[in-house]
Amino acid sequence: MGIELFIVALLGFMLLASLIAVEAKDLLSAVISVGAAGFALSVIDLLLGAPDLAITQVVVEVIALVLLVRVVLRRDDTSVTEPRDALRTATALLAGGIILAVTFFAIGGMGAVRGERTPGTIPAFGEPKFVQADAEPRPVSADYVAKAAEETGAANAVMAVLLDYRAYDTLGEATVIFVSVLGAYVILRRVGRRKSEAKEDEA
């Protein structure tokens, strides 16, 4: 129970940091708040026994923070424009409704109200996550943990899943990174932009 209490406290901290990030007038403060939320998430990863995830989260957070601070500091104008009040209220109501609906169906809809477990919904806290969609839920993760070392020779079961059992997923993930970096190059490249802006200046 102690660890769960600590996690809930960290989640509250993340919520607070996110709210500050959204509401802050100064862009630099918002960026730092986002960073604080990310580091709290990495601590949660560690508490839940996911060191691989925690390492990745910390390093990504560091580099993202450096990059965002760098970009923000280079901008001349660091203030944000406020959207109109009616729009804000509508957006907040819509977001709240979506969160409630998704949570309701994720925990099993009306079945959860009657006290039944529906297959394919969120399992209880700490239970294995790879549950097949059949009527009889059979955790695949138990097989992974039992056989990973013998079948793949990797002592780190996480890597055995990521790069052996589920390597296809990792390929898709790598493709996503590749395409997004490519998009950054295309949007921010210098050569094409100069020509078009030269035309704009002439006009």
Added chain:
Amino acid sequence: MNGTPEHEGMTLVVRSTARLITGFIAVFGVYVALTGHVSPGGGFAGGVILAAAAVLVVLAFGRRAASALVTERTCHTWDAAGAMGFLVVAVLGYFVGGFFVNFLPVGRLHELVSGGMIPLANLAILVKVGAGLAGAFLALAAWRRLGPAAGRTEV
């Protein structure tokens, strides 16, 4: 034009510290990736650490001085090479059965050379993510200024 001039590196303190620790950061990134199958870590985390070393060099010494080590061209090349390497590892599985089939002997547990193709895939992802993120940093933060006068400097 107006505003901040081209970034030309930081103070002597930052430069000296960067000169001391950049190598260690890069080596740690490679270590995290290469031992991903025996301890927590992996190619993605290692790649990000490697990219962080490149970011430190660019920030500390300025873009012009750092171009001896990191340029957008090298980032493009290694990014593509890493992606191709990962695909090659995947396709090599066809020799024993199919896409992404582990084609190397499994080896002994807890040894550096074990896990079949997993270290190779980690190495490819290390190169891919490291070069990709360093390139994205160059593109986002160092190529040109953002903001109202974006793209209008150095004409």
